[in-house]
Amino acid sequence: MRKVLIANRGEIAVRVIRACRELGLRTVAVYSEADRSSLHVAMADEAVLVGPAPARQSYLSIPNLMRAVSESGADAVHPGYGFLAENRDFAQVCELWGVKFIGPRPEAIGRMGGKAVARQTAQAAGVPVVPGTDPVAGAQAVAAAQELGYPLMVKASAGGGGRGIRVVEGPHELEAALERASSEAQAAFGSSELYLERLIVHPRHVEIQVIADEHGHVVTLGERESSLQRRRQKVLEEAPAVGVTPALRQEMSDAAARVARAVDYVSAGTVEFLLDAEGRFYFIEMNTRIQVEHACTELVTGVDIVKEQIRVAQGEPLSFGQEDVQLRGWAIECRINAENPARDFAPSPGVITEYRPPGGPGIRVDAGVAAGSVIPPFYDSMVAKLLSWGRDRPEAIARMRRALDEFRIEGIHTTIPLHQRILEDPRFLAGQVHTSLLEASMMPGPTRVT
Ligand code: ADP
Ligand code: ADP
Numbered sequence: 001m002r003k004v005l006i007a008n009r010g011e012i013a014v015r016v017i018r019a020c021r022e023l024g025l026r027t028v029a030v031y032s033e034a035d036r037s038s039l040h041v042a043m044a045d046e047a048v049l050v051g052p053a054p055a056r057q058s059y060l061s062i063p064n065l066m067r068a069v070s071e072s073g074a075d076a077v078h079p080g081y082g083f084l085a086e087n088r089d090f091a092q093v094c095e096l097w098g099v100k101f102i103g104p105r106p107e108a109i110g111r112m113g114g115k116a117v118a119r120q121t122a123q124a125a126g127v128p129v130v131p132g133t134d135p136v137a138g139a140q141a142v143a144a145a146q147e148l149g150y151p152l153m154v155k156a157s158a159g160g161g162g163r164g165i166r167v168v169e170g171p172h173e174l175e176a177a178l179e180r181a182s183s184e185a186q187a188a189f190g191s192s193e194l195y196l197e198r199l200i201v202h203p204r205h206v207e208i209q210v211i212a213d214e215h216g217h218v219v220t221l222g223e224r225e226s227s228l229q230r231r232r233q234k235v236l237e238e239a240p241a242v243g244v245t246p247a248l249r250q251e252m253s254d255a256a257a258r259v260a261r262a263v264d265y266v267s268a269g270t271v272e273f274l275l276d277a278e279g280r281f282y283f284i285e286m287n288t289r290i291q292v293e294h295a296c297t298e299l300v301t302g303v304d305i306v307k308e309q310i311r312v313a314q315g316e317p318l319s320f321g322q323e324d325v326q327l328r329g330w331a332i333e334c335r336i337n338a339e340n341p342a343r344d345f346a347p348s349p350g351v352i353t354e355y356r357p358p359g360g361p362g363i364r365v366d367a368g369v370a371a372g373s374v375i376p377p378f379y380d381s382m383v384a385k386l387l388s389w390g391r392d393r394p395e396a397i398a399r400m401r402r403a404l405d406e407f408r409i410e411g412i413h414t415t416i417p418l419h420q421r422i423l424e425d426p427r428f429l430a431g432q433v434h435t436s437l438l439e440a441s442m443m444p445g446p447t448r449v450t
């Protein structure tokens with residue numbers, strides 16, 4: 001492997017470029033017409049235009065990306081997260097072209113890509129799943145819902161990023177929910193397949209980072225808590241998770257490793273679970289890619305997950321074993337989005353007129369922007385990730401508060417004020433978090449019920 005094309009933009013493209021540089025690999029950025037002046041384009045060794053602003057015609061266009069691969073002579077592709085990162089066809093096309101896809105094999109993506117199928121795989125591996133159904137439709141869905149009981153969730157098999165999910169409180173809401181979820185999923189993900197899951201009340205979202213090589217080594221890197229969510233999208237994450245005992249961590253890690261082994265998983269991946277008030281955990285999905293919040297785990301384990309992902313893609317064995325993994329201290333990540341919290345989180349595209357990131361002890365900023373950056377309205381609103389590390393949770397929190405106060409971004413609105421509010425909340429400080437906490441009690445406006 002000599003030259004890596006990064007089929008993505010923004011923060012994760014910058015993150016991958018940094019890993020490649022440390023490994024002595026050349027980098028190729030791709031960009032749409034809206035991203036000509038982006039940071040990832042400036043930082044890469046080369047850059048190739050892949051189409052107009054709409055993602056379908058650029059970052060999601062497999063033909064355009066493969067043209068960029070051959071034009072640049074890249075011999076590997078890193079898909080980042082979002083866009084084509086969990087697209088089996090993209091991984092397959094790369095393989096056919098003799099270009100290394102830095103991720104799992106197409107078969108593994110296929111077996112985990114549809115969430116309904118992934119549930120079956122997890123169950124067969126002896127891992128508890130949320131009580132639910134196989135794919136359902138029409139009258140069959142009504143009968144299945146009756147049997148499962150309410151409240152329940154209608155979920156799109158192909159869903160992601162918190163979309164394609166609907167809560168159904170009772171039978172009277174079912175039909176409308178099925179209809180809306182299927183048309184929404186068809187439009188957003190190109191598949192209308194749905195399944196039902198029992199609604200777990202006030203669960204925590206706890207996930208296990210996995211990394212595996214081609215030599216049969218599967219290593220887990222502990223858990224992350226991603227319970228602070230808005231519209232089922234993560235807002236703030238931490239590692240480890242409050243109150244997760246070594247015994248529970250071991251149990252969840254073993255379950256995650258079983259899921260990974262069941263699909264002969266290679267590369268970095270995350271097995272997501274819901275944890276209920278009684279301490280029972282249930283598999284919900286596996287993300288077959290690097291995740292946004294991977295850096296929390298990097299801070300508490302010292303492992304560079306992206307570099308390891310690239311090494312593994314080159315056929316090398318993992319540079320460490322399970323016995324080398326030790327969790328040290330506490331890490332928190334705040335997702336800084338170009339959104340206006342005072343206006344119901346409306347997107348806030350525009351030009352960053354002033355940019356002064358925080359620094360000092362225990363602070364890491366992974367950003368896709370700099371002073372003068374233009375935030376286009378076409379893509380995900382996340383512009384930077386602010387991470388803090390401390391010897392314990394209170395120190396990580398104190399550093400995060402200090403860093404949020406230092407962070408100056410002018411010209412656009414950001415979610416910094418929301419994070420400042422979270423970091424003052426007594427329930428957050430006490431570690432009493434669950435997936436509805438943020439929306440139910442920390443947001444301005446009327447109380448929302450999930
Ligand atoms: P993570 O699990 O890494 O926290 P998110 O759910 O926040 O990831 O998603 C990261 C990015 O990927 C977001 O831009 C999100 O919109 C996008 N994304 C995730 N899953 C899908 C999917 N199935 N289809 C399209 N975009 C997705
Ligand atoms: P996505 O692919 O969009 O990330 P997930 O299946 O991971 O979808 O679910 C996203 C979030 O939705 C979870 O973190 C959780 O907050 C909520 N959720 C999903 N399934 C359930 C469930 N059965 N009960 C309660 N909440 C759920």
Ligand code: MG
Binds near residue numbers: 272285
């Ligand atoms: Mg998820």
